[in-house]
Amino acid sequence: MSEPRSDALPGCAVVTRLLGGNPAGTAARMTSWLLIEQPGPWQADALERVLAEAFPPGRLDVLRAGGLRPLLVRRPGRHHRSPDARRAVFVASGRPGWRWLERIEVSDLAELAALDLEAVGAGVPGHGVPVEGPMFLVCTHGSKDMCCAVLGRPVAGALAQNHPDRAWEVSHLGGDRWAGNLLVVPDGFLHGQLGPDEAALVAKAALAGQVEPEHLRGRTSATTPWAQFAEIALRKAMGYRGVDSAVAVDERPVAGSDGHARVVTVLGVEREYEVVVRRNGVVGSGVSRCSGRIEPPSFVTEGIRPLEPVALPG
Structure with missing residues (x-):
């Protein structure tokens, strides 16, 4: 019997659900964040391209190994960017007892080089305007894995309708097989295998200062x-x-x-x-x-x- 054509196979997130995969214990480790607004389509290497424009080679290597996670974010929906538009940048810490979220605006990515990222990685605030969280970040990075786009975009769209100031699409979080993936910042909890209804419960809990344990992949600062x-x-x-x-x-x-x-x-x-x-x-x-x-x-x-x-x- 011949092997089935690859385009006839289900996506990795569907296969994982059919196998009975449990997302608990699968969160990527993240203790702090650098979130850079990047409207428009994202290529598979979009994050590395943006970081290369903002920082010299190797600038983030040690910090990333220590738990600082740079990510791209954009508003859900159609993605266009004016070349003259200022962009939002968020820095945040998700360590227990050290959670905070701040916003900065830049007109040129080169401005990011002045950020004290060592302090951000250590959980020390004072870099921008404090923001009352939470932010809801849904992975929709389809050029990394199609399941993130197919299953993530409906989740991002639903959250944007109910929480327009808090919902963002985010670049690759890791764990495509657990799509739809939703990261709550600065709480630092990553949820997986979500549809719009499950995401609504996660958002409701987060807004009340709580955590929805079902479909929880894990606390990202856990080691x-x-x-x-x-x-x-x-x-x-x-x-x-x-x-x-x-x-x-x-x-x-x-x-x-x-x-x-x-x-x-x-x-x-x-x-x-x-x-x-x-x-x-x-x-x-x-x-x-x-x-x-x-x-x-x-x-x-x-x-x-x-x-x-x-x-x-x-």
Whole structure:
């Protein structure tokens, strides 16, 4: 039997859903952001072209490795840009206890070179006009992966109708197979497998200072997939909705697990919990037309144990 034509195969996000892939524990690590408005169509390398115009080679390498994430943003809808138009630039921090969002306007990308990006990466504010968040950033970077455009644009359009001042399209976030992807800034939570209805619930929760745990890929400042998964597991088990109601503070391997299982200590609302998370390999395998073979990872929670509250002196 001959192999099916690639254009007859479903997209990677569809294959992932059919395989039962769970987005929990799959968020790309991001602790701070540089968001540059770039209307118009985006080529696959659009972000790198913009950064090359704004910064000397290598300027962002260390910062990106440390968690600063540069991204392009644009308003949902038809994309046109006047060559004389000023553009918005946002800088933000998403670390627990250090969340903030600020706006700058520039007429030339070269102006960005004056930004103190080391301070931004360290979570230090004071670069522009404070903005009351959240921003809703939906990946629609179709030249990177078609699923982001096919599944992301309806989400971006729906959010733009209900939250026109907060909704933006964003360049590649990582994890095309989890499209539609929605990043909430500066809260720092990445959600996946969203349609317009699910995105509306995420937005409603974020506007109330809460987190919608269903379809949550993870807190982007968490250091590992195990930490992300453990936080989500505790949120669901305890009904935690607050932005900082579940924060991983420690992690250690389970003896004899060959690194596949870890004990994650998560700070909850009133005490710490130990959450045992195991990575079981993949849930299945399938072929897509946009990303080749798809093998979604599988994490499971093996136990949640409350720790004794820490006695404070005095």
